[in-house]
Amino acid sequence: MDIFGDDRSGNCLKVRWAAQHLNLSYRWHEVLALTGATATPEFLSLNPLGQVPVVRFKDGRTLAQSNAIILYLAEGSPLIPADAFDRAKMYEWMFWEQYSHEPIIAVRRAKVHLLGQTEDAIDPNLLPRGEVILGQMDAHLHGRDWFVGKAFSLADLALLPYTRFSHQGGFEIGRFRDVLAWIARCEALLELPPL
Ligand SMILES: N[C@@H](CCC(=O)N[C@@H](CS)C(=O)NCC(=O)O)C(=O)O
The missing domain is CATH 3.40.30.10 (Glutaredoxin)
Structure with a gap:
């Protein structure tokens, strides 16, 4: 393809x-x-x-x-949970990623990092709203290795890239220890080169 x-x-x-x-x-x-x-x-x-x-x-x-x-x-692969409820939870996070996470975290990162916009040109709400989103992820990941069930799924894959880039948007990712540990787990599993 x-x-x-x-x-x-x-x-x-x-x-x-x-x-x-x-x-x-x-x-x-x-x-x-x-x-x-x-x-x-x-x-x-x-x-x-x-x-x-x-x-x-x-x-x-x-x-x-x-x-x-x-x-x-990923149809038919272990990246999609076989259990119907776990699969629905995976969709829950994937829809949230597109509607709530990406429009804040990715948009601010694009403005700062890719477009080089200055703070006065950027919606001031994006930074605090993004910090709330990272805090929500951190709370969910506390005591868990993966977003859904006991294995890496498309929920993790969908949330990983822009969360991993979030510092490029000025978000203080270092404050979110469980998110950081999850990023490291995903990087190891996907064998990603360092950023
Ligand atoms: N919801 C879409 C968003 C796709 C999207 O926004 N793509 C951007 C790049 S990340 C794009 O191609 N924008 C058009 C452009 O800027 O030229 C997806 O998940 O694929």
Whole structure:
């Protein structure tokens, strides 16, 4: 399959890491977001919504939305709990990631780190709201190794990339000891190179 993504984007890294972890062969096509590269006619023929990540399978079909992609790639694998309730809990965290975590943590990190915006140009609510989100993750992880059940799942994979980048958005990740320990566990399991 062909993965079109931006290596600086957590949404895109979810797809790369899922493919690597599942030993799926893929070709990576770097498409820099925020530069207009996702608005060309060629790119829009892959994803008319103009966003990375998008995957093109051997048969020509395409799929976008990071969490939809990783759910499809991981179908039938241990990354998706067999138990229906655990699976629903995994979805709970994945929906939360897209609606509550990513729009705060990833957005502030993009403004600070990728776009180089100054504090006066950034919504001042993003920093305290992100700290609350990291605190919620920390509380959940206290006494747990993984977000759902006793094994690494797509809930962990979906939450990892932007949480791991959160210091680049000015969030004090060092305050959240259980999150830090969880990041280290995920890094070891996924064999990620140091940031
Ligand atoms: N909910 C989508 C979000 C995708 C998204 O926002 N992609 C950004 C990069 S992270 C993008 O392609 N933006 C268009 C652009 O900036 O060119 C997902 O999870 O895949």
